[in-house]
Amino acid sequence: MMDLQEFVNKFHTMTSILSVEKRDDDKIGTIRIEAANNLYIHAMEKVDKDGNVVFKEKFIPGSSYERYMKKELNFENFCYECAIKKKPVHAYIRPEYYNFSINLYMMPLNINDPKKAYCSYSQEISFEENIEAMSNISATTSSNVLQACIKLRGAADLQKTMDEVIEDIRQICDASYCCVLLTDFNEHTWSVFSDALKKDSSIHSIRELKDQDFVEFAKSWIDTLAGSNCLMIKNQYDLEVIHKANPTWYESLTGANVKSLVLLPLEYNGTTIGFIWVANFNTSNTLIIRETLELTAFFVASEIANYQLLGKLETLSRIDLLTGAMNRNSMNNKVTQFMNGEVQFKSLGVIFADLNGLKSTNDNQGHDAGDKLLKDAAQILRSYFSDCELYRAGGDEFLVIALDKPKKDLEDKVNRIREESMIPGKVSFAIGLYYCENGESICTAMHKADGLMYEDKKRYYDRFPANRRRFL
CATH class of the missing domain: 3.30.450.40 (GAF domain)
Structure with missing residues (x-):
């Protein structure tokens, strides 16, 4: 049998000789590092700047690799393929727990041993990714x-x-x-x-x-x-x-x-x-x-x-990140689709909902409270009109577009929102619904719904004058 230490010393790269126990079943036998040159030993035992070291113990020839590092299935598979199945192995690995990459080469060795199969293991260590090695x-x-x-x-x-x-x-x-x-x-x-x-x-x-x-x-x-x-x-x-x-x-x-x-x-x-x-x-x-x-x-x-x-x-580009409703850009695109005849419908319901009290909330409680109020408002409208399209049209204004929905269903939902808006402590909306079945344009429907919403807002401030703010 050849002198493994003498053989491995002839390599000018970090190299060791590995053995794999021969078995009659499909299990991988014990893997040992039989010999290693000084370049390999010093590299494995050296502590890097982060305090990491590959070998946890001093190298002793013939010891199981698990003496030095924890069990590694990939490494065992490489050894089995090369030593037992006699296939050359090349791999480029980037272990996350070290700050370097390993370019490794393994070659099967023809050594007459009834109990073990052998292979050489050579490696290059780099602290930057080696594109050439990756593509080899x-x-x-x-x-x-x-x-x-x-x-x-x-x-x-x-x-x-x-x-x-x-x-x-x-x-x-x-x-x-x-x-x-x-x-x-x-x-x-x-x-x-x-x-x-x-x-x-x-x-x-x-x-x-x-x-x-x-x-x-x-x-x-x-x-x-x-x-x-x-x-x-x-x-x-x-x-x-x-x-x-x-x-x-x-x-x-x-x-x-x-x-x-x-x-x-x-x-x-x-x-x-x-x-x-x-x-x-x-x-x-x-x-x-x-x-x-x-x-x-x-x-x-x-x-x-x-x-x-x-x-x-x-x-x-299309969602308002604060409320999750579609944003004004999406609304404008939708209106353009209506005007170009790309949206087909039998009936159209347009609902404008303006959030009451946002300015006073921002002024008295801060903008975080105002943001929460906007999110709560969007969630309420989404729960009522889950099968419709919801847009944030402006700062405190929302738009709902309802295609081919029964008029009475929309009116009932708007009335319930309006009733809850009158309850102190509840999220309050001024809301206007315009419903058409005679082919009116989207722009006409939006204009009329907007006017109805401002009439509702006037009724709200007539009832709660202390909450009045200037509006157009």
Whole structure:
């Protein structure tokens, strides 16, 4: 048997020799660091400026890697693929718990040992992302990822195209299920952006699990990933590792008939915006699957983040952020649609509602109280006219457009609002309804509803003169 220390000393890069215990079952045997050169040892034992160190103990040749760091399924999979299955391995990883990235190369070694298989492990550490290393991928992965990128970049309908890409990924991985789950930890919300399910699969789409709190699951996934950018579960042995680390998730996985899984966080600008995973995949092709998913996740996260940003900008352009009602810009666009004949209707109800007492609230209690009053007012109108369109037309003025609604229903709702407005302590409106069935223009209807609203306001101040303020 060769002298492993003498062999590893010939490398000019940080290099170690790893061994993997040979077993008769599908479990990964004990992984040991048999030898390492000084460059590798010094790098692993060096404390960085943040006080972090890779090796928690001094290096002793032949010790299990778990002497130095916690159990890492990705690392074990790399070792198994290289040492046992004799496949060269290259990976570029960015562990979150360290301030550097690792570009690693592993090569199988032909050493005659009945109990162990061996491989070399060389690495480069960089404190900035190495784009060249990230793009150094196999031709198969390049083709798969390039096709996904071209589809996503040219997408007129991102949702439809993402569905196509996710189905492609499911087929590439020969998986039963592929899913993109979006999460917002601040708002405690989750949604399925896209998923693909193999026909006659024993797994169900998580769209069917509406009652489960996947936000809490997602938070636990981050803990289980422990800074890694990928988690691969190939078999029952790996599932048992998850059982120890995250028993609740383990019960969910086994209950859903998941036998294997690759899970990756979707990150953009340092924020986790969701996750992508494949379940029950072809475990004989783990290296290509991991490589494909890692790079695809990078582009998927970018496209979704841009999509969400555009959605937010669109929302800002049409929604009043304080009240949640549609804003004046949306109202003007709607009026234009009416004038152009784009809105078809049999009857039209236009309601103007002016909030009484906003100025005095702002003057006496402050603008926070005034903002709350506006939000309460919008909520009241929304509850009464939930099936109509609500706009904030101006500072304290709201507009409701009701298409093809019975006149009596609208009149009853307006009268109830008017009655409640006369009760001291209640949110008070001056309100005017104009209803037409004879094809009058939207502008005429709005003008007449506005006039009726000011008549109602005059009646309110005649009844409560102390609340009078100048109005037009």
